[in-house]
Amino acid sequence: MSLEPGTYFFSGNEAVAEAALLAGCRFFAGYPITPTSELAERMARRLPQVGGVFIQMEDEIGSIMAIIGASWGGLKAMTATSGPGFSLMQESIGFAAMTETPIVVCNVQRAGPSTGMPTYVGQGDVMQAKWGSHGPYEIIALSPSSVQECFDMTIRAFNLSEKYRVPVILLMDERLSHLYEKVRVPSKNELIIINRKKPREKKGFLPYKADDDLVPPMPPVGEGYHFHVTGLTHDERGYPHMDPEVQESLIRRLNDKIRKHVDDIVxxxxxxxxxxxxxxxxxxxxxxxxxxxxxxxxxxxxxxxxxxxxxxxxxxxxxxxxxxxxxxxxxxxxxxxxxxxxxxxxxxxxxxxxxxxxxxxxxxxxxxxxxxxxxxxxx
Amino acid sequence: MENRVEIIICGFGGQGIVRAGYIIGYAAAISEDLESSFVPSYGPEARGGECASRIVIAREKIDYPFITTIDILITMSEPAYKKYVNYLKKGGIILYDEDLVELDDRARIASKTYGIPATRIAEELGNRIVANIVMLGFFTSVTGIITYEGMKRAVEVGVPARFREINLKAFDIGYSYGEKLKKERESEEPLRN
Amino acid sequence: MPMQFVKYHVRDKYLKTDRLPHIWCPGCGIGSILNAFLLGLEKANIDPDKLLVVSGIGCTGRVAGYLNMDTFHTTHGRAIPFAIGLKIARPDMHVVVFSGDGDLVTIGGNHFIHAARRNNDLLVILVNNLNYGMTGGQVGATTPHNAITTTTPYGNIEDDFNIPFLAAAAGAVYVARWTSLHVRRLAWSIAEAFHRKGFRLIEVISQCPTTFGRRNKMPNGLDMLKWFRDNTIVKHNADLRETRIELNRKIVIGKFIDIKDKPTFEEQAYGLVEKVRGVKRGE
CATH class of the missing domain: 3.40.50.920 (Rossmann fold)
Incomplete structure (x- = not known):
């Protein structure tokens, strides 16, 4: 059961977890890290109650790759981490951007660099969130400033990731993750939930041919689309294609699908x-x-x-x-x-x-x- | 209640300081429809170390949810008292476990101090772990910020189901102790100063 | 008779033929292994629409891209965690991880042992060509002691992983090893493994004449296949302490582990859902 509408007293970590479930998240993979372990703990308890699965992976790379896999399997999925784990996830964030996989990564920022101050606040991952993986790409990063915003923006993070098929990073910080405040949970009517576009027809379907909004529909597995997903530069068929012109149009689209919708996103x-x-x-x-x-x-x-x-x-x-x-x-x-x-x-x-x-x-x-x-x- | 009240409850890790802080915050935000924020102390320490919960309660939306000066200091250990009394606002209030904390000159900054043998009462009830809830009952009575019913509801929500009964008993004893103390004080009041 | 190219192959339906020719070198073993995989698939009567294939990076990592199914070419070393998420999302599908030794047990070694430990329901086809082929023949965690590679020009001073031993110790429920020469046995093993559940590993030792063979006195694919023919011994249920690959010793191949009743991660995870909610899934 997702949360009933009403007023709750949540920490930032709890608010993110509950909002994720309300947004439809049914898979969480993570690795314990201060100061976000409570988020994983709540997901471990709550996900089975709503029919979802929690898995504690062997590291943060495994965690983010598992949620990317689950997203392709059709589930809304998220992971949560902090600085050191976020650093490990960077290659995979680029992979999710390149393959246009909707995922939500909650990064509860702590003081860095390196191990830094695990239990204390920092905001040093702003640039990493944008530029952390190699190559030219765009992601979306949201930054809440209250527990209510932790809740609201988590739902928005899922919506944006599904709408634009892009990794969305929830840039939290330690102070918010451990701050408890009143949270108003909206009613079902007030709640806006966006799900990824599906292909309209199978015949002639090209998995990486975008619509006018520059976002291609995402094919479901197991229905005979026989699509291929690769981190290599690929053409509209999804086939690897080592051609500067293919690279040019792919990378332009991956960036422009975000840049041209700034007014909707910001x-x-x-x-x-x-x-x-x-x-x-x-x-x-x-x-x-x-x-x-x-x-x-x-x-x-x-x-x-x-x-x-x-x-x-x-x-x-x-x-x-x-x-x-x-x-x-x-x-x-x-x-x-x-x-x-x-x-x-x-x-x-x-x-x-x-x-x-x-x-x-x-x-x-x-x-x-x-x-x-x-x-x-x-x- | 003033528009904004800042509260610290402190003691050793293992005394239920975090739970008590959560219950106060919950009571204000949910039972009473006030605004509140709560920050538990958060560190690698487990049991035995210094521990503090910080709560802000306000009538209106809280802009800054962290402590600036302390209006009410609730202390269940001497080291915690010594650490936090320095941040007590002039005219603030101190609540303390009188068996565990000995107030010193610095307590004079407070307008009122209220002692209760919370841990001893809890031990007499059969489990010292409920000393925090005895203190919450006491807090509810002497400060009047949260109603008896409101805090009781928060205690019911905030403690594990299997310990509910003993906690509610602890809450009532703490509350009654406060009520009795207030009456005694009232009768003494003209004689003071 | 003039040489003729085959226009259509009976297993073309499993391939994205518009992507051929493939990128593998002449004499490479991956093609034979892919063929054995398709044979196994057919033998096991698996509907390709219910099969998801995940690869990592490297020569074998390119397998996924040639299959006419829903396929995923992921990042280096991370095919297994990707496949874990995919399988949890779609427990009704067969999920195969098809990748190389460098990808699965060197950079991805930690995911490999943990997936085996958890018993994630994956069939892993691990093509072991004893070195990093795509990048030019560097040493890997699977390169035998004393072998010459571009980064061990004086011979490999490290020991290699004994992959069947590693997989079994970590908890894999099905462990077999064949070579690219043993196509029939391999296909049979793949078919059998499709009908098991849990973490299943089939290691396939393969020839890489271009980068490995050339530097180790086996410059042609055929030289390496002869090595497999003359230096392998089939020993089912072998003592896994004896399955390390050494250049001057017989390589033990066969089916080593076959456990049928161990609950998978997915069964337990969705079992938990039923237990916590008190209802059967789908209700």
């Missing part, structure tokens, strides 16, 4: 931005002290606002282009030494001042730290 929350001339840009749990800092700054007559990125990849270039003329200074607060700030600078160019307020990991920015820089820069 979600941004703003807070007090209507009259703002200085803005904090934050994502994940850093959004929370940022809201507080904005409120405190308003009490001091500073016209500050918050831009909370709910979608990190594809990056909302257009949003920043449009808003850059109204804002003098953007302060990018992130728990790393400068990742999203590069994207903001790229999107804005020299139209406004862009500053980085970094944290190296282990702790969130405090509201006071954020207020300090707002007061300094507002002068």
């Amino acid at each position: 979600e941004i929350d703003t807070f007090m931005m209507d009259d703002a001339d200085i803005a904090i840009v934050a994502f994940g749990s850093v959004v929370r002290p940022s809201i507080r800092a904005i409120k405190l700054s308003r009490e001091r007559n500073i016209r500050a606002g918050l831009i909370a990125l709910k979608t990190i990849w594809p990056f909302p270039d257009k949003f920043f282009e449009d808003i850059s003329s109204r804002i003098n200074t953007f302060i990018v607060a992130e728990i790393n030494y400068g990742q999203v700030v590069r994207e903001v600078k790229r999107a804005i160019g020299d139209k406004a001042k862009v500053l980085l307020l970094p944290k190296m990991g282990g702790a969130l920015h405090t509201p006071e730290e954020l207020l300090d820089i707002l007061m300094r820069e507002a002068k």
